[in-house]
Amino acid sequence: MDDLTIARAIHVLSIVHWIGGMSFVTLVVLPLARRWVVAGQRLTLFEAAERRFSTQVRLSVPLAGASGLYMMARLDAWHLLVQPSQWWLGAMALLWLVFMAILFVIEPAIGSKLLKAGYSDPDRTLWRVERVHWFLLAVSAVVAGAAVLGAHGGLG
């Protein structure tokens, strides 16, 4: 087994953890928290689950990027980033940058302040958080699907 195959396995595993975890938060934790019988605990429930996941994803997202960059270097594929037919490569990198910014810049800077302010109207806050999660999940699913198709010659 060569280093490229190992890097691809690390890449896919990191993405399974990251996007799979985000699916769970979006499709299970958030709807559950919004319908939780004790209204005063709804936001706390989401916050506790999200905190646990965000600690883990701070490992899987950098690992996805490192293994992706390793493959780019190994395949000497940098020139493909500007080829319109290989748009899925740029889309992967862009999505990764967005999540790195959310996890390492935006969340530490304003995440807890936003949530604290959200306790004045927890139901509205949870609804907003769920919509943002839905948007990020939909974009991630499209990019992941396109990446599999693109990597195996399915996008022309």
Ligand code: HEM
């Ligand atoms: C800095 C960020 C990233 C870089 C540099 C990168 C780079 C790469 C490279 C070079 C490949 C191999 C292409 C080939 O074999 O021809 C690949 C495959 C793949 N990437 Fe990324 N990637 C990044 C982020 C992402 C993200 C955010 C996702 C998920 C949304 C993703 C999902 C995938 C998938 C599903 C494959 C196909 C694996 C396979 O079926 O063989 N990547 N990536």
